[in-house]
Amino acid sequence: MPKDFRATTLERAIGRQLAGWRAERDLSLAEAGQRVGFSSAKLSMMENAVQPSVPVDVMALGYVYQVPTPEWQAVLLRVQYAEQARVRVQTNGPNFDPAADFANLVYEATSLRVFTTDLVPTVLQLPGYTSRVMQNDDPVRTARLAMVREAWAARLSDRDPLAVHAVFPEAVLRHAIGGPRVMKAQLLHLMEVSGHEAVSVQVVPRDTGPYPAMGSPFTLLGFPHRQHNDVAYLETFIKGEYVEEPGLTERCAQRFASLQDVALGAGESLELIAQATAELEQVVRTCS
Incomplete structure (x- = not known):
């Protein structure tokens, strides 16, 4: 996890999407974590944007939840964009106002x-x-x-x-x-x-x-x-x-x-x- 992580609104939206996938399948955190090989704590932190979601984890959840491919790919793109945006902020981005x-x-x-x-x-x-x-x-x-x-x-x-x-x-x-x-x-x-x-x-x-x-x-x-x-x-x-x-x-x-x-x-x-x-x-x- 990045030092002193602060979730963006995009990352919070991603977390809500992941929680929505699990809720649609009526799975508890423990049940979902067991299926995908995550601890329930890790899954909870992803859904609540306490830690950033990474592409491989989103792919794994999409596969385990049997989410339609276009849907999980769309979320994957958001995750990648959020990750790149955070890097730009941490490096202060281009000096352009x-x-x-x-x-x-x-x-x-x-x-x-x-x-x-x-x-x-x-x-x-x-x-x-x-x-x-x-x-x-x-x-x-x-x-x-x-x-x-x-x-x-x-x-x-x-x-x-x-x-x-x-x-x-x-x-x-x-x-x-x-x-x-x-x-x-x-x-x-x-x-x-x-x-x-x-x-x-x-x-x-x-x-x-x-x-x-x-x-x-x-x-x-x-x-x-x-x-x-x-x-x-x-x-x-x-x-x-x-x-x-x-x-x-x-x-x-x-x-x-x-x-x-x-x-x-x-x-x-x-x-x-x-x-x-x-x-x-x-x-x-x-x-x-």
């Missing part, structure tokens, strides 16, 4: 489809808005967001500018980040950039009800070279993650298209942004 690299992809991309749930998309934020959002956050992450915004700004005046398609719920317009003045400036900026031919802003109105990808923000980037597949980027305050498997990025593309279908058109969205801006102007005047 998607959150730190994301600004580079924004600079290289030709299209960016972004769906946010709480905030104005990073590339469309003003510095004042970003700083208020991140005022209690990690300064490194704040700097990275600024790099993303700057990467897009640098592309806006290119002969081949980065095409940005943004969708977000109306709640983003109503959440006065940094107070009325900061938010008003941000909304005015949204109105300004949405007039650029390379920028599309669509708002999902609050009376829409449930809609695709609700609560699951993501960014999908497309690139000019045929050898470079689309990349989806997901981020939390803990880390950023790239998703590159074509089947998954295609699902993101389909989900984004569905979001565009339920959102207001560009013209109606601009009207809604203007309405929210006017409401903030009234608040600013009242507070003056």
